[in-house]
Amino acid sequence: MTFSYYPGCTLRTKAVQLDSFARKSAEALGVHMQELDEWQCCGGVYPLAKDEIATKLSSVRALAAARDRGQELLTLCAACHNVLKRVNHDMQTDETICDRANRYLQLPEPYRGETTVLHYLEMLRDRVGFDRLKEQVKNPLTGMKVAAYYGCLLLRPSNVMAFDDPENPTILEDFIRAIGATPVVFPYRNECCGGYVTLQKKEFADSRAALLCRSAAEAGAEAVITACPLCLYNLQRGADENLPIYYFTQLLARALGVEEEAA
């Protein structure tokens, strides 16, 4: 199984581990992640304004590059996934945006949203299958109580992201079960961590994160997993030393017995 892969900026710098654990785990599962030859930053947030075209172009380039290879486009960072998937949706459904983007880019073949954007978790669920993943697990994390923090970006808006039920998602809990651990559901798992506001209003973001972490701990979690570097940062600031926050790929790598190699 081969996918085009869009890592994104943060996975090259502060979130190297999110990427390296994912790559090692994919290898162990027989999945080939073929990074795009060239990619640019997605911008971190989807440009909501109807009249913004230039800020969507880096995503269109990446989407078109995957189309030209005839591959699905795999994402890992929750923010990149949100941006790429929503821009792709614009290219499929908004004639004005699609037209204007194509006029800017002048690609040999216009891009109209042909690529399938797939998050790493969706790849595990829908292409590998959690049952097959379970069979590949060498070190099941038996007894470990793990809370899944979804945040916003993977789930919303649900009519575009089509990732899971936006209020009662199960994909991360199913993942946790597949690697042998016990999922802990907590009330704030799909509420915002404080996001980019941390840059300007630290105390606000910190109070959000503290609320989320308290909620997870009270539900009995021994660890929290996330797919987003900014969520990880905010949650780590809100958690005490008894509640480690991991990228989901780290626990995946641990279960597959490749954590040491990737670290």
Next chain:
Amino acid sequence: MNERETLKQTVLAIAGANPRKCMKCGKCTGACPAFDEMEVPPHRFVSMVEEGRVEELLGTRSLWLCLTCFACVERCPRGVVPARFIEAVRLVQVRCQGQNHLKAEQIPDALDEELPQQAIVSAFRKYSK
């Protein structure tokens, strides 16, 4: 068209959404993680855009506190998309010269060892042009 109406039409065009669909149930504000820090919470924000009171929304904390988490959008029973109006008014402001809310000179002081690049890029997209 007077200036007030022009400003409203600009916001509606950028937002690509219709505030008249709002039935003022307040669910957006109930879902908003930042509503109690905002002087104009989402449901009133939508109302004020509809009434053409965009001028009063410029410079409010609501513009910078909206996390674009889309909780308001997901839970709105009428498909009003409140976040799009906040984004539109924010852009009306930061697209004017000298109105950036985040300046490059402020970044070094805001950095710490762990802060991911994603936060800086996102904040610039939201707060500056």
